[in-house]
Amino acid sequence: MTSQNPLLKGNAIIGQSGGPTAVINQSLVGVVEGLSGSPCIEKIFGAHHAVSGIIKNDFIELQDIPHDRLDRIAKTPSAALGSSRDKPDAEYCKKIFDVLAKRNVRYFFYIGGNDSSDTCRIVNELARKNKYDLRSFHVPKTIDNDLVNNDHTPGFASAAKFVAHAFIGDNLDNRSLPGIKINIIMGRHAGFLTAASMLARQHDDDGPHLIYVPEAAFDIDQFKADVAEIYGRLGRCLIAVSEGIHNHEGTPIMTQLAANVEKDAHGNVQLSGTGALGDYLSEVLKEHLGTDTRIRADTFGYLQRCFAGCVSQTDAHEARLAGRKAAELALSGERDGSIAIQRVSNNPYEVEYKRIELTDVAAKTQTLDPKYIVHGNNIDPSFRDYLGPLVGELPIVELLRAR
Amino acid sequence: MTSQNPLLKGNAIIGQSGGPTAVINQSLVGVVEGLSGSPCIEKIFGAHHAVSGIIKNDFIELQDIPHDRLDRIAKTPSAALGSSRDKPDAEYCKKIFDVLAKRNVRYFFYIGGNDSSDTCRIVNELARKNKYDLRSFHVPKTIDNDLVNNDHTPGFASAAKFVAHAFIGDNLDNRSLPGIKINIIMGRHAGFLTAASMLARQHDDDGPHLIYVPEAAFDIDQFKADVAEIYGRLGRCLIAVSEGIHNHEGTPIMTQLAANVEKDAHGNVQLSGTGALGDYLSEVLKEHLGTDTRIRADTFGYLQRCFAGCVSQTDAHEARLAGRKAAELALSGERDGSIAIQRVSNNPYEVEYKRIELTDVAAKTQTLDPKYIVHGNNIDPSFRDYLGPLVGELPIVELLRAR
Numbered sequence: 074m075t076s077q078n079p080l081l082k083g084n085a086i087i088g089q090s091g092g093p094t095a096v097i098n099q100s101l102v103g104v105v106e107g108l109s110g111s112p113c114i115e116k117i118f119g120a121h122h123a124v125s126g127i128i129k130n131d132f133i134e135l136q137d138i139p140h141d142r143l144d145r146i147a148k149t150p151s152a153a154l155g156s157s158r159d160k161p162d163a164e165y166c167k168k169i170f171d172v173l174a175k176r177n178v179r180y181f182f183y184i185g186g187n188d189s190s191d192t193c194r195i196v197n198e199l200a201r202k203n204k205y206d207l208r209s210f211h212v213p214k215t216i217d218n219d220l221v222n223n224d225h226t227p228g229f230a231s232a233a234k235f236v237a238h239a240f241i242g243d244n245l246d247n248r249s250l251p252g253i254k255i256n257i258i259m260g261r262h263a264g265f266l267t268a269a270s271m272l273a274r275q276h277d278d279d280g281p282h283l284i285y286v287p288e289a290a291f292d293i294d295q296f297k298a299d300v301a302e303i304y305g306r307l308g309r310c311l312i313a314v315s316e317g318i319h320n321h322e323g324t325p326i327m328t329q330l331a332a333n334v335e336k337d338a339h340g341n342v343q344l345s346g347t348g349a350l351g352d353y354l355s356e357v358l359k360e361h362l363g364t365d366t367r368i369r370a371d372t373f374g375y376l377q378r379c380f381a382g383c384v385s386q387t388d389a390h391e392a393r394l395a396g397r398k399a400a401e402l403a404l405s406g407e408r409d410g411s412i413a414i415q416r417v418s419n420n421p422y423e424v425e426y427k428r429i430e431l432t433d434v435a436a437k438t439q440t441l442d443p444k445y446i447v448h449g450n451n452i453d454p455s456f457r458d459y460l461g462p463l464v465g466e467l468p469i470v471e472l473l474r475a476r
Numbered sequence: 477m478t479s480q481n482p483l484l485k486g487n488a489i490i491g492q493s494g495g496p497t498a499v500i501n502q503s504l505v506g507v508v509e510g511l512s513g514s515p516c517i518e519k520i521f522g523a524h525h526a527v528s529g530i531i532k533n534d535f536i537e538l539q540d541i542p543h544d545r546l547d548r549i550a551k552t553p554s555a556a557l558g559s560s561r562d563k564p565d566a567e568y569c570k571k572i573f574d575v576l577a578k579r580n581v582r583y584f585f586y587i588g589g590n591d592s593s594d595t596c597r598i599v600n601e602l603a604r605k606n607k608y609d610l611r612s613f614h615v616p617k618t619i620d621n622d623l624v625n626n627d628h629t630p631g632f633a634s635a636a637k638f639v640a641h642a643f644i645g646d647n648l649d650n651r652s653l654p655g656i657k658i659n660i661i662m663g664r665h666a667g668f669l670t671a672a673s674m675l676a677r678q679h680d681d682d683g684p685h686l687i688y689v690p691e692a693a694f695d696i697d698q699f700k701a702d703v704a705e706i707y708g709r710l711g712r713c714l715i716a717v718s719e720g721i722h723n724h725e726g727t728p729i730m731t732q733l734a735a736n737v738e739k740d741a742h743g744n745v746q747l748s749g750t751g752a753l754g755d756y757l758s759e760v761l762k763e764h765l766g767t768d769t770r771i772r773a774d775t776f777g778y779l780q781r782c783f784a785g786c787v788s789q790t791d792a793h794e795a796r797l798a799g800r801k802a803a804e805l806a807l808s809g810e811r812d813g814s815i816a817i818q819r820v821s822n823n824p825y826e827v828e829y830k831r832i833e834l835t836d837v838a839a840k841t842q843t844l845d846p847k848y849i850v851h852g853n854n855i856d857p858s859f860r861d862y863l864g865p866l867v868g869e870l871p872i873v874e875l876l877r878a879r
Binding site for chain 1: 496549551557558561646648751774779870875
C-alpha cells in the first residue's frame with residue numbers, strides 16, 4: 074500500500090540479521106546507495122548487531138562513507154554491522170519504538186531470512202498500531218534459499234558455489250583414494266544447498282552418488298542399502314547429507330543423537346558446528362560394511378556461508394540490487410514490503426525485483442520442489458537448469474580414466 | 477651420482493602417491509612434458525593407483541596426450557592417475573621389478589610426500605642391488621609441508637590459501653555472531669597448515685586469536701585458560717587447532733579420544749574425516765565456561781587439500797616445474813634423487829629446484845621452526861614473510877567497526 078506522505082523526511086535504520094552470508098554486505102551497501110542523495114533522508118544508522126543494537130542505541134552512521142570504501146565493504150563477506158539471533162517480542166518491540174521515535178527514524182530496513190522477515194513484520198505492525206509513520210522493508214538473505222515467493226535468495230548462490238567447488242575437489246579426492254565419503258551440508262528444513270552438490274557431476278560416475286535432503290524422510294536401513302549398492306558397483310561412494318535430515322516421524326536425526334540439545338531464541342536445535350551427524354553415519358556404515366572399509370565424514374559447517382573468494386557474481390549483483398530496490402520503493406512512497414527475486418526467463422537468465430507483502434514471506438519456509446527429489450536419495454538433473462545460472466561457471470574437470 | 481649410460485633408452489613410469497593435492501597433476505604433467513620429445517623415451521606409463529597399479533600391470537599411456545588436454549589435466553585437482561597408501565616391502569618391490577624389467581622401464585618417477593619418497597628410495601635401492609639400470613626420482617608433494625631440505629612443498633601453498641580464505645570468512649562470521657569457534661586443520665606432525673590461518677589477520681583483533689600446532693605440547697588446562705582470557709577480553713575467540721596436537725607425553729589427543737583407533741598401512745592413526753577432536757574441545761570449553769556460551773567447532777577435513785578454484789598460482793607453477801626438473805635430470809644422466817624447492821630470495825621471491833639424495837628426504841619429517849611458535853598457543857607475525865609469497869594475494873577485508 075502506498076503511503077499518504079510520499080515525501081516523508083527522517084532518518085533511516087538498517088539492520089543485518091541471522092546467519093551471515095558472503096553477499097549480505099552487498100545488500101547493506103545497496104540500501105545505503107539507494108537512499109543516498111535523497112532529500113528525505115537525513116542520517117542512515119546502521120544497527121550494530123541488528124535489533125539488539127537498536128535497543129542499546131548502538132549505531133554506526135553510514136551516510137558519509139565514501140563510495141570506494143562502501144564498495145570494499147560490499148565485497149567483504151559476513152555482516153559488517155554485526156548480526157543477532159534475537160527475536161523481538163512485544164516488549165522488545167516497544168523498546169525499539171522508543172528509539173525510532175526519539176531518533177525520528179522513518180525508514181527501517183531489515184536484511185535477513187524468514188525469522189528476520191517476521192521480526193520486520195512485527196516491528197511494522199507495531200508501527201501501524203501506534204500510528205507511527207514508518208516505512209519497513211525486508212531485504213531477503215539466506216543461504217538456505219527457503220523464502221517463499223522468491224525464485225531464490227541472496228547468499229544462496231555463493232554458498233551453493235562453495236558446495237559445488239568442495240564436491241568437485243572431494244569427488245576427485247575420492248576417485249584417487251576410493252572409499253565411502255559423507256559430507257554434511259547446512260540446511261535445517263530445505264535441501265537446496267545440499268542439492269547444489271549435484272553441480273559437481275561432470276562425468277558419468279562422478280559423485281555425489283547419493284543426496285539426502287530434509288524434504289524426504291531419512292530411513293537408516295535404506296541409507297545402508299543405498300550406500301552398499303553404490304560402493305559394490307563403483308568401489309567408492311560420495312554422499313551429500315543435509316544436517317536437517319529427519320526420520321519418518323519428523324524428528325531430526327541430530328536430535329536423536331544429542332543428549333543435551335542446544336536451542337537458540339527461535340527454538341531451533343543446534344545442527345551446525347559439530348561433527349556428530351557425520352560421525353554417527355560413519356559408524357553406522359562401518360558396522361554394516363566392516364571396519365576395513367575406508368569411511369570418512371566431513372561437516373562443511375560455517376565454512377560454506379562466508380568463505381572468502383568463492384562468491385557468485387550473479388549473487389553479489391542481485392544482493393546489491395535487492396537492497397537498492399528496497400530503498401527505492403521506500404522513497405517512492407511504499408509503506409512496507411519484502412523484496413522478492415523472481416525469475417523472468419532462464420535463457421537468457423533474467424530476474425525482476427518485486428515488492429511482496431511482509432506477511433507473504435514472514436516465518437514461512439520454502440522447500441525443494443518434489444519434482445527434483447528422486448527416490449528420496451538423489452536430485453534430478455533438471456535441478457541444474459534452475460541452479461546453474463545462479464552459480465555461474467565451474468572449474469572443468471579433465472580425467473585420465475573414468476575409473 | 478651420474479649414470480654410466482647417459483643415453484639410456486626405455487620406457488618411463490610415473491606414479492602419484494599419498495593424499496592428493498590441488499596441484500599434484502601439475503607435477504604429473506611436468507614430468508610428461510619434460511620427457512616428451514626425448515629420443516630416449518619410448519612409452520610413458522602412468523601407474524593407475526601408484527605402486528598398486530604397477531604390480532597389477534594397470535597403466536595409462538601418457539606419451540600421446542595432446543598438449544591442451546595435458547594442460548586441462550594439470551589444472552584439475554587431485555591425482556589423475558589415482559593414488560595409493562601401500563608401502564612396498566621387499567616382496568612388494570620384487571613384484572615391481574618383475575614389471576619394470578618386463579616392460580623395459582628405465583625411468584621411474586614417484587610424486588608424493590615423505591612416505592612416498594621412502595617408497596622411491598626402496599625401489600631405487602633394489603634396482604641398484606639387482607644391477608638394473610633405473611633412474612629413480614621423487615617429486616615432492618604434500619599439503620603438510622613436512623619434507624626436510626625443502627623450503628616448502630608443492631600442494632602446501634594451495635591448501636594454505638584455502639585455510640586463509642576459510643579463516644578470513646570465519647573470522648568475519650565470528651565477528652557478526654560472537655562466540656567461541658574452533659577450527660580443526662590437517663597436520664599430523666607439522667603445524668605449517670594450521671599456522672597458515674594467521675594469514676587471515678588483517679586488523680588488530682582479527683582471529684585466529686589462538687593457534688595450536690603439533691610442535692608444542694597441548695595442555696588442556698592451559699587451553700581452557702587461554703580461551704577464557706581472550707573471550708573475556710574480546711567477547712569472542714577464534715581458534716585454529718591442528719588435528720595432530722598431543723599431550724606432554726607425545727600422545728595425540730585424538731588417540732586418547734578414540735576407542736577403536738583406525739590405522740593405515742604406514743601405522744598412522746586416522747585423524748581426518750571425523751569431527752571428534754573439535755567436538756571434544758567444544759565440550760571441554762562448555763564445561764569450563766557454561767553451556768550458555770556459544771561454542772562451535774568445524775573440522776576442515778578433506779576440503780582443504782583438493783578444493784577446486786582456490787589454487788595458489790605460485791604453487792601450480794612450482795609443482796609443474798618440479799616435475800619437469802625431475803624429467804630433465806633423469807634424461808641428463810642423473811641416476812636418482814629428489815627435487816627440492818629452495819628459496820633463493822624473498823624480495824623478489826625466487827626459488828631454485830635442486831637435486832638432493834633420496835636418503836636426504838625419505839621418511840624424515842620437517843616441522844615448524846620454533847622461532848615461529850609463540851607461548852605454545854600462537855604464531856609469530858614473521859611467519860607471514862615466509863608464507864605470504866607462496867599463497868599470493870588474499871581478499872581485502874573492510875570493516876565498519878572493529879568491535
